[in-house]
Amino acid sequence: MVIGITNESEDGALSTDSPLSNDSDNYGGSSNGGVVLKKGPWTSAEDAILVDYVKKHGEGNWNAVQKHSGLWRCGKSCRLRWANHLRPNLKKGAFTSEEERVIIELHAKMGNKWARMAAHLPGRTDNEIKNYWNTRIKRRQRAGLPLYPSELCLQTHQENHLSSPGIYGGDKGFHDVLQSDDYETPDVMVDSFNILSYTPQFPNTSASGSLSNGFGFPQFHSYVPQMVGFQKCAEELDEPMSDYSGGAADEAPPFDRAQDDACDNKVFQSFGLCFQYDPDHTKKLLPVGVNQDSPFMSNGNFSASKPFAGAEKLELPSLQYEETGLGVFNNAPKSFDSFFHSPLSGQLSSCCPSPRSSGLLEALLYEAKSLSKSDTQFSDKVTSSTISHGDLTGGSSLNTCSTEFKGHLDPTSPLGNSMGSSFNRCTPPTPTNGSTLEEKIHDEGWILDGKMTFDCSRPDEILGSCWLEQSASSSKKRCHVTDAISSLLGEDMGDEYSTRTYESVSNWGLSSCAWNNMPAVCQMSDLP
DNA sequence: AATCTGTTCAACCGCCTCTCC
DNA sequence: TGGAGAGGCGGTTGAACAGAT
Incomplete structure (x- = not known):
């Protein structure tokens, strides 16, 4: 049985003998035992009915609202409306600075426990807090600010x-x-x-x-x-x-x-x-x-x-x-120093504001731009850094990056996977040959072919030896990278940036090495 | 003025837990 | 003990609005 729905004018006045419902055509409705329950924005008439009901019967038993008041809303909807808008002592308006401070503190401690947070903020609802927080996140993300002071x-x-x-x-x-x-x-x-x-x-x-x-x-x-x-x-x-x-x-x-x-x-x-x-x-x-x-x-x-x-x-x-899901290198101060004092680092810091709120794409662009500015100096490092740092490895077994790379691409990687997630998040467009970027990496060997040993702790070396040198020595591979980046970024952007962004891709790999707890020295060998 | 883009917020959905029978 | 219903919670959506182009 479908209960007839009456219409209500915009001001909430009922146009028929029932205050319920209406607008179901506009907002759809859910069927509840053959009864079409209204969805969508509440009207003032509905609010009045709900308030009246709660006054008489108290909160709770929301599913009974429909039965007793004739309000064609599901119990959940009634509860939500009451809790978020109708119940007394609700604070309206913007959060005060004090409230904001409390929210930040609470979120730092609780995470997304909106209801619990709301319990500490009288008059505020979990929904409000949630919305506020999400807005704040976006705002600060855009501004490149940390979420928490x-x-x-x-x-x-x-x-x-x-x-x-x-x-x-x-x-x-x-x-x-x-x-x-x-x-x-x-x-x-x-x-x-x-x-x-x-x-x-x-x-x-x-x-x-x-x-x-x-x-x-x-x-x-x-x-x-x-x-x-x-x-x-x-x-x-x-x-x-x-x-x-x-x-x-x-x-x-x-x-x-x-x-x-x-x-x-x-x-x-x-x-x-x-x-x-x-x-x-x-x-x-x-x-x-x-x-x-x-x-x-x-x-x-x-x-x-x-x-x-x-x-x-x-x-x-x-x-x-x-x-910016870029590199993580794990080494001692030498790496710090060499990085900090490298022309690259200087330029990175001075020329290219870090895209704090960027995602993969932004990271790529940022990296591309950064690196393009330091190309000359950086290339020097590149050509001299294809070395193995076995001294750092001790007895560590060497893992081939072909194996690890799969791990990198594993979105379930417990560490969160800089690379895997990057790829997975972005879901690059299928390259022209029908393979994914990941597959390109493996199948076409534009990253990994040839024998190569590098020190994961030395991003500069990795950047140089693994990727740049490869790319520099092989136009084919560079083209592959270019193609892949184009695929990833889209043709337009890829064209513009791909010649640089292979460095960024290498950073992903580097990042993944560290994140996946790879040995300090990763040997790229016996790869297709 | 029209269109686009970003922001806000109310509301819904699905999942989970709790309670009752 | 387990199933059903109710309520709670967090994530997500989409409409309305504002500002930018």
Whole structure:
């Protein structure tokens, strides 16, 4: 049976004898036992009916509203309307600065627990908060700002540092976490205001004296090229880089000194991945706090869906902060220094503002532009860097990148997969030959053919030796790259940028090496 | 003035948990 | 104990609006 729907004028006045419904043609409706329930915007008449009903019967039993009031709305819709718009004591209007502050704090601690957050903000609804947050995310993303104020990060970090020795100092290595077959996101259940955070542990790194703790802010989950920004900020602060990289045990990095917001932001934006620095160079500078549970890091992206404090059962990411998914290199200060002091780094920092809110495409363009400006100098590095750093590997087994590469492309990679996610996110158009970009990589060998050994810890070398040199020495491969990038970006953009963006692609690979915990030296051999 | 693009926010949907029988 | 219903929650959508071109 379909109940007849009457129409209601725009002002809510009923045009027929029933206040219910109407407009179902416009907004559709769901069938509930043959009754077509109205959907879409509520009219004032419907609101009045609902308010009247609640006054008489109280909240709850929403499915009974329809029966008792004749309001042709499903119970859920009634509940939502009441909770979000009709219930008393609702605050309307923009959030106050205090409310915003609370939201930010709460989100840092809770993640996307809108309802729980709303409980701390009288008069505000979860929907409001959710909308606000999503808007804020976009806004800050556009502005290239971190989601959370640095003070909050620092505060939270300090709390983390103090409150979670078991996590930071745990025995379970990051390898274990990452590589266990049954890896799963660790749950960190905490009291809402007693924050614990989870940061994966890395092997061969001391719980103290590493930058992991110091940089264990999600904001620092970025990528190496952007570290130049960090350096720059350090310079502005008159703080030599060594102060950071060689910090004493338990010494928090002096981010609290970066009071200047602009600089502060630079710092926080600049460090995506966190590195653990081993001063004796025998250990790798490993990405630390590559915490996929972080709201900032998932799939190499900034995710706002999770509290960086690690509260709550952690969720899959929902969005954002598409960080430039570029390289992650894991090595000791030499790499830092060489990178920082390389012409490339200088130009990167000085010429090309990092696309903070960029996604893969932006990252590509950014990288392309950056690298194009440093081509001359950079090429020098390229031609001299095809070396193997076996000394860094110790007894590490060498993995062929053909194997690892598949891992990189695995969107389920627990570390979020800079490369896999990049490809998967972008889902490049099918290249002309019908294969995907990934397939091109494998099948046509424009990346991997030939024997090649490179040091994953040396992005400059990888960029040079693996990709650039290959490309430089083989017009064919360069063309392949060009084609692939064109496919990825679309013909127009690809034409413009592809001759540069193969460097970026190499960064993805590099990033993936680190993220997938590859040995420091990756051997590209025996590949098609 | 028309069109395009971005933003905001109300509402819906699907999934999950809880409660009751 | 398990199934059904109700409610809650978070993600997503799309209309309305505003600003830019």
